[in-house]
Amino acid sequence: MSEHKDFLRTIVEEDLKAGKYNKVVTRFPPEPNGFPHIGHAKSIVINFGIARDYHGHCNLRMDDTNPTKEDTKYVEALKDAVEWLGFDFDNNVHFTSDYFPKLYDYAIELIKMGKAYVDSLDEEEIREYRGTVTEAGKRSKYAERSVEENLDLFERMKNGEFKDGEHVLRAKIDMTAANMKMRDPLLYRIRHAHHFRAGDAWSIYPMYDFAHCLADYIEGITHSICTLEFENNRDIYNWVLDTLGLGSISPRPYQHEFARLGINYTVMSKRKLLELVKGGQVSGWDDPRLPTIAGYKRRGYTPESILNFCDGIGITKANSMVDVAQLEFSIRDDLNTKVPRVLCVLDPLKVTIENYEGSEEIEATYYPHDVPKEGSRKLPFSREIYIERDDFMENPPKGYYRLTPEQPVRLKHAYIISCKEVVKDVNGNITEIKAEYHPDSRSGSDTSGIKVKSAIQWVSASEAKEVEIRLYDRLFKDEAPEGLEDINPDSLKVIKNALIEPAVITEKPDERFQFERQGYFYADPVDYTDEKPVFNKIVGLKDSWSKKKKTTTESAPKPQAKKVQIDGEVAPMTEVQEKLFNKYRADLGLNSEVANTLARDEKLSYFYAEALTVLNSPVGLANIVANDVARELKAKEASELKFSAKQIADLVKMVDDETISSKIAKQVFEEMAKSGESPTQIVESKGLVQISDPSKILPIIDEIMEKNPDNVAKFKAGNTKLLGFFVGQVLKSTGGKANPKVVNELVSEKLK
């Protein structure tokens, strides 16, 4: 667990500490209607992760309440994903459909309580009656049906006596609710459809809002964690559970929402993913370009890298778009210390070493010096080899490190070669390099004294194996793709005849490799055969050379348009407010902001007036009322406050006559708001009277300066922000009692 807890863990910890639950139970509740993607991975990591961290439990549950969309092939994919990521669901998959009988009983209970009714409006009417976000809805006339009639109708719905859409069961809540979700939400609909698990047993199916909270309750879930778009549904979640009285029997679950994952250059919605799969833009749900778990798995991502990625991005409620670079980093970072380095030439250019005869085998280690792993293989070397076409240039730009007519280069693990002749075809394309090797430059026993700028990959022509390489790039060319038109036409490049050193194929030291200087690759788990090996590119190595080239050629400092802030209009004051405002300004001498705050808020101005009758300190009172009292009054009514205007007046009086500092006043206020105790009493019992005597404060300052010589030096060097640090330290060591004004003066004097 990282040192900084996310907000969900904070909630869980508080609940555990408060004894609300004695064991945390979470759940990962996907609907089996599509393949899980990396957004699901985030949810899996959150739910299973929290359960693991707090020694609780996490259920894998299929939320299968819609028979027309769901399928068992998706539940397999979901199980695979959870397992692959390394989490354990005890081989026990839960299904909402298993609770259908219980759910039905709860619905009957609701009907009996008069809290649910069978509505017979058609679909369109229901929509109309619901109203809009700004207009209230109106209730269906069928809401007046008797409990008996509802019971009878509902049972007949279950028995399949009606056609799809003829009736629905709805909760009776409030058709005028500001939260649209609370306008008599549908609980059950008729569906004469075959359910992949329940078969044809049911002709009615529960809706999400009814089923989910109850499934949570039935499983003893404590923290029902979902994504932000369900925030509006939280009210129904609570309504169903509370109305059925379920919280009182045993501790019931509560819903908490976090922001779903977004990654640029890809799409994450199941609908869009399905579109790509069905439209043939990709080869299937496991296409390595897709952000599906199956896709990443096939591409060669490791579970660890996905887990690290999820840990790295954090959990918050802010909608955000994570850069794919972060994902790419996590797989590079993981593979760097794990996989063997091998030589593979993607775009071969023949090199004949004219002064080399015969052949030899070079022992080459699989891992670089900084990876603490053992292992090596034999690299055949001969007169005829292939190098990467990119690694030779006849007219190189400045800063080019590789082979040129003038510049020798090392063949990784082998000899240094120099270019002697460039052979071209009739079109001027380079077809071959004739080179010379330096016999005394063999890797490990180099006495040639030749300095080269780089070592490149190569393969021996006669021993190299031909392999297929699939180069994957981002699926979309647009950072926030809208649709198919944003697809990157170059997202897949297939190289049919790349050349790889033989050990990779014959020895198979691993399934993932770093092809030296190119990237990480994975033996395709589906199409790879010994006759025709296939490797998928997982991710490229960081490449500062091509970056350098680009920036020097393009060097376009993009003009960052500063966003212009538009100031909206402030609602005008009413006549009464205006009068009050003017009085505050003219008669009481308040500044316009405080006067404004007070005048516009009836609760505040009333409270202020009351306090004023006790103490004639208009400005001091106004400040505390407009700031601190306002905070309390945000959530509460005046009658609910633990403190009175009189107490506020007493508090301000103590500040006025300098018994306490304004800092202490804040502290006292907080205490008062909680306990309702009188301010004088709080000050007395806690001994909060302020210390203003410099002779008492000075020694403390000295002590702090002694303990923090670095900061003293920094301050003297001009870092005046540190003033707050010193003042803070003094305040801290006096328990907040030192008079901050005095401390401030003394500190700045001292440090001058």
Next chain:
RNA sequence: UGGGGUAUCGCCAAGCGGUAAGGCACUAGUUUUUGGUACUGGUAUCGGGGGUUCGAAUCCCUCUACCCCAUCCA
């Protein structure tokens, strides 16, 4: 337009009245037989405007932008 959310560096993200963490990306340098890795350094005043305070990213007021809600989807 009603309700519910969210705003801290190019991208994530700590921070809860007292010196603006960290990661990714970017950038400069050191090491290097991968233009990789590792290491060292650089890079923000907190959506805007006011107010309260000795002191505000944190408290108050206000404005702005973005997301979600009017499926018999989940």
